[in-house]
Amino acid sequence: MSTTIASTEHDTQGGHGASHDDHPAFLQHHFVNADQQFDAAKMGMWLFLITEILLFSGMFVAYTVYRAWHPEVFLEASTLLDWKLGGLNTLVLLASSLTVALSIHYIQKGNQAALFWNLLITILLACVFLVVKYFEYMAKFEHGIFAGEGFDPHGVSHGVDYAKYNIPYAKQFFSIYFIMTGIHGFHVIVGIILMTWLLVKARLGHFSAAWYTPVELTGLYWHIVDIIWIFLFPLMYLI
Amino acid sequence: MADGHHGHHIVPLKILWGVFGGLIFLTIITVITAKQVDLGPLNLPLALVIAGTKATLVVTFFMALKWDNRVNLLIFSLGFIFVIVFLSFTLFDTSFRGDMSNAEENYISDQERIEQQLLERQERLEQGLPLDVEEEEPADAGHGDDHGDDGH
Amino acid sequence: MSQTASAVHHSPKENYLNHQKTVWSWMSTVDHKRIGVMYLVTLAVMFFIGGMLALLVRLELLTPGVTIMGPDTYNQVFTMHGIVMVFLFLVPSIPAILGNFVLPMHLGAIDVAFPRLNLASYYVYLAGGALVLFGLFAGEIDTGWTFYTPYSSSASSAVLFLTSAVFVAGFSSIFTGINFIVTIHKMRAPGLTWNRLSLFTWSIYATSIVQVLATPVIGITMVLLFFEKMLHIGIFDPALGGDPVLFQHFFWFYSHPAVYIMILPAFGVVSELIAPFCRQPISGYKFVALSSVAIAFLGFLVWGHHMFVSGQSVVSSVIFSLITYFIGIPTGVKVLNWVTTMYKGSIWLKTPFLYALSFLFLFTIGGLTGIMLGVLAIDIHLHDTYFVVSHFHYVMMGGTVVAAIGGLHYWWPKITGKMYDEVSAKIACGLIFVGFNLTFFPQLILGSQGMPRRYHDYVEAFAGLHMASTIGSWVLALGLFVVLGCFVHSLRRGKPAPSNPWGAATLEWTNATSPPSPHNFVTSPIVTHGPYDFDAVEEIFSGDGASGDGSVQMDQPPSVAPSSSAS
Known part of the structure; x- marks a missing residue:
């Protein structure tokens, strides 16, 4: 409890005594002190995150409206999605959320090696997520399940007759599914790029207990990506 | 006590792993309830409540909003x-x-037309004349034309 | 003469305009003042393009029948006018120009919280603008600025450029909004409590909240519309089983709050214009400040009043109509307080104040017609007529643009370090006021008589009023060109501006030179008084011309100014 703040300050002064004077190197000239800079950056990130939430809200509204209008079609169509793969991806993303939180935990304690490894695991988990998603998409495309005009379910696999899903408004379900998961997947890719950049900087020893703002902000971003999936999974795959 | 250092609270490892365990648990619960337990219309709200709880856990502990600046x-x-x-x-x-469509028949002009017809029927009945159904046809046609004009 | 001489003497040679001279130093600058100036130039170009298109629209309507263009061209021209004016001019306008220049100085800060993000938002805006202009001139777009489906889903594929452009320009708006909110929260000078924030700051704060909350939704709407056109996903297009009214919900969830993105900053500017020229603090400061925030939030709950005849449910029409009335309350609070501020004030009729008066007159008409349109039954009659056109031009042009030009006059000495010519500026203001009313008042009458919007032709009975309106548009354009000429003349021949020509009490006037130094203030200001405590300013900055930056040196001191400032 009481060690948290004290240890931060201690690490700062111990490990980076030379750079930590009135004006450390990372402090931009228009801020008074490092706390102001950190708080400002974090607040900016939170504001950005709610824009992300509202961006996805549009798709959730579209989903809700069409589901309310055609509940039986949405129920039927959702059985085509493989909840096992979706569930696996949920666990993968949750684990990546944990590792990104751990990476922040460790850099706050000044442990650069643990930061590096946790970031690496996070990136790998994100890649696993995308690979699973790729196979899911391919299995759908194979049977003519696309977003929009190309929607033309056909063929039989694993005892499922795809042709019987050619019902009105199933197209809307899969369009919303592909666009939502597609945009979510795009955010995962952006996250991977960001974290790869962090990984390089972490390797070079740029981060410390005194300055880890980019790790913190990317972590927040990654958790939001996770949260959106937390809602997508039951709505699309389960019910 | 640490007001100036909101952002620098270190979330203990125990909490991080505990929350992760909770999230996994809730994921399993949501799959089981959705796939095995048929609650009828309650399945959807239940799944949303579970998802909301998971999101709250992530926001509160992983994103450390609990210790963050208000x-x-x-x-x-x-x-x-x-x-x-x-x-x-x-x-x-x-x-x-x-919810307006049930009122569609009740434009003022329509109401007047219906009242007119009722009055005519009344008169015919009073005068003992037979009720001629064909008489109403032109009225309907005229009504249709009215709508056509509106469309322009 | 001696004042001018001392002003020259005391203003340091190095300021933000001349401390670096290369073009690259401008393009790569992270200085909020320079970014503000860059926005000023860019938005002036956009306003010129949009204005020329407006003149073409009016010219076509000079006489009944085809005057200069056929229906198809006409549809494209008014669409271009709407898109350029709304997305490329009005939405960024005051926050991007005056907000960028003034806001950090009102806070006593060196810069905004994220200067590089600020520059990025400028370039993102440019990219969006380029996409819009490319789409407009490459393809035949006649959807109106609202992109309603199925117009947009069946129009030429150039709509794809515009949806991308609106998406991209939205990011610029979001970045600016985030930047300003964080700046206001985290960058205030010592002593600058929330109760001492200028009302301009408050209104930018409210605007930024709306920008952050609403803009993402237009982003996703444009993404969905993009896929609707590319893949035919059938969400919005009725031919594919989609719901066009749902598109209108998505669109207006952003675009109605966007109206407040456009007008709220104007409220802030007007507060700044009225106080110093009445030499009184804004009456009901807290009410005016909080009414901005109230409008920002209420503005999210009324979008359905654009859709009374769309076929949306009656339940939602009634709800939206009711909440629309509520918007009138905080707006009325503002207008009342501005008028009260003038009461028993020492009114000093300088050009910025004339614009503030024009604003009060025009905006009140715009606001009251807005309430009328919020009434369900009346809206059925007036929907999509010139009454609506006139209403939003009274708000957007008579409100936002007039306030923006007024604000530009007010801060011109600070931005450029030069005074403008008072006489020609006043003539321009008069021309704009007369021209504006001549253009748009007849449209109120036309609308109430049933003249529908978006038609190139009309019946003979409307000819007189349409001609009056077109002639008005020429007067208005003339007025705007006189403003331009006045500013250009000021840049070339204007007298050097003193630090505080208006005797104002906000920090950019009291603590910075004209034009300000690259870091705004020589020393970080410590705030000891409110933004409109004019007596305090006159006590602290005696105005002897020797106390350096911030001295009160007015052209003609108002009667309540201390005599020391004149000597």
């Missing part, structure tokens, strides 16, 4: 509230769409 909590709540506003106000329309 203004960030305010920002996050604001975003959440406006999602609700967007959703609910849109549903005010889509759930009640067409």
Whole structure:
């Protein structure tokens, strides 16, 4: 409890005594002190995150409206999605959320090696997520399940007759599914790029207990990506 | 006590792993309830409640909002509230769409026409004349033309 | 003469305009003042393009029948006018120009919280603008600025450029909004409590909240519309089983709050214009400040009043109509307080104040017609007529643009370090006021008589009023060109401006030179008084011309100014 703040300050002064004077190197000239800079950056990130939430809200509204209008079609169509793969991806993303939180935990304690490894695991988990998603998409495309005009379910696999899903408004379900998961997947890719950049900087020893703002902000971003999936999974795959 | 250092709270490892365990547990619960337990119309709200709980756990502990500056909590709540506003106000329309259609027959002109017809029927009945159904046809046709003109 | 001489003497040679001279130093600058100036030039170009298109629209309507263009061209021209004016001019306008220049100085800060993000938002805006202009001139777009489906889903594929452009320009708006909110929260000078914030700051704060909350939704709407056109996903297009009214919900969830993105900053500017020229603090400061925030939030709950005849449910029409009335309350609070501020004030009729008066007159008409349109039954009659056109031009042009030009006059000495010519500026203001009313008042009458919007032709009975309106548009354009000429003349020949020509009490006037130094203030200001405590300013900055930056040196001191400032 009481060690948290004290240890931060201690690490700062111990490990980076030379750079930590009135004006450390990372402090931009228009801020008074490092706390102001950190708080400002974090607040900016939170504001950005709610824009992300509202961006996805549009798709959730579209989903809700069409589901309310055609509940039986949405129920039927959702059985085509493989909840096992979706569930696996949920666990993968949750684990990546944990590792990104751990990476922040460790850099706050000044442990650069643990930061590096946790970031690496996070990136790998994100890649696993995308690979699973790729196979899911391919299995759908194979049977003519696309977003929009190309929607033309056909063929039989694993005892499922795809042709019987050619019902009105199933197209809307899969369009919303592909666009939502597609945009979510795009955010995962952006996250991977960001974290790869962090990984390089972490390797070079740029981060410390005194300055880890980019790790913190990317972590927040990654958790939001996770949260959106937390809602997508039951709505699309389960019910 | 650490007001100036909101952002630098270190979330203990025990909490991080505990929350992760909770999230896994809730994921399993949501799959089981959705796939095995048939609650009828309650399945959807239950799944959403579980998802909401998971999201709250992530926001509170992984994103450390519990220890963060209050203004960030305010920002996050604001975003959440406006999602609700967007959703609910849109549903005010889509759930009640067409609630005017039952009034469609009751344009003022239509009402007058119906009243007129009723009066005519009344008169015919009083005068003992037979009720001629064909007589009403031109009236209907005229009504259709009226709508056509409106369309232009 | 001696004042001018001392002003020259005391203003340091190095300021933000001349401390670096290369073009690259401008393009790569992270200085909020320079970014503000860059926005000023860019938005002036956009306003010129949009204005020329407006003149073409009016010219076509000079006489009944085809005057200069056929229906198809006409549809494209008014669409271009709407898109350029709304997305490329009005939405960024005051926050991007005056907000960028003034806001950090009102806070006593060196810069905004994220200067590089600020520059990025400028370039993102440019990219969006380029996409819009490319789409407009490459393809035949006649959807109106609202992109309603099925117009947009069946129009030429150039709509794809515009949806991308609106998406991209939205990011610029979001970045600016985030930047300003964080700046206001985290960058205030010591002593600058929330109760001492200028009302301009408050209104920018409210605007930024709306920008952050609403803009993402237009982003996703444009993404969905993009896929609707590319893949035919059938969400919005009725031919594919989609719901066009749902598109209108998505669109207006952003675009109605966007109206407040456009007008709220104007409220802030007007507060700044009225106080110093009445030499009184804004009456009901807290009410005016909080009414901005109230409008920002209420503005999210009324979007459905654009859709009364769309076929949305009656339940939602009634709800939206009711909440629309509520918007009138905080707006009325503002207008009342501005008028009260003038009461028993020492009114000093300088050009910025004339614009503030024009604003009060025009905006009140715009606001009251807005309430009328919020009434369900009346809206059925007036929907999509010139009454609506006139209403939003009274708000957007008579409100936002007039306030923006007024604000530009007010801060011109600070931005450029030069005074403008008072006489020609006043003539321009008069021309704009007369021209504006001549253009748009007849449209109120036309609308109430049933003249529908978006038609190139009309019946003979409307000819007189349409001609009056077109002639008005020429007067208005003339007035705007006189403003331009006045500013250009000021740049070339204007007298050097003193630090505080208006005797104002906000920090950019009291603590910075004209034009300000690259870091705004020589020393970080410590705030000891409110933004409109004019007596305090006159006590602290005696105005002897020797106390350096911030001295009160007015052209003609108002009667309540201390005599020391004149000597």
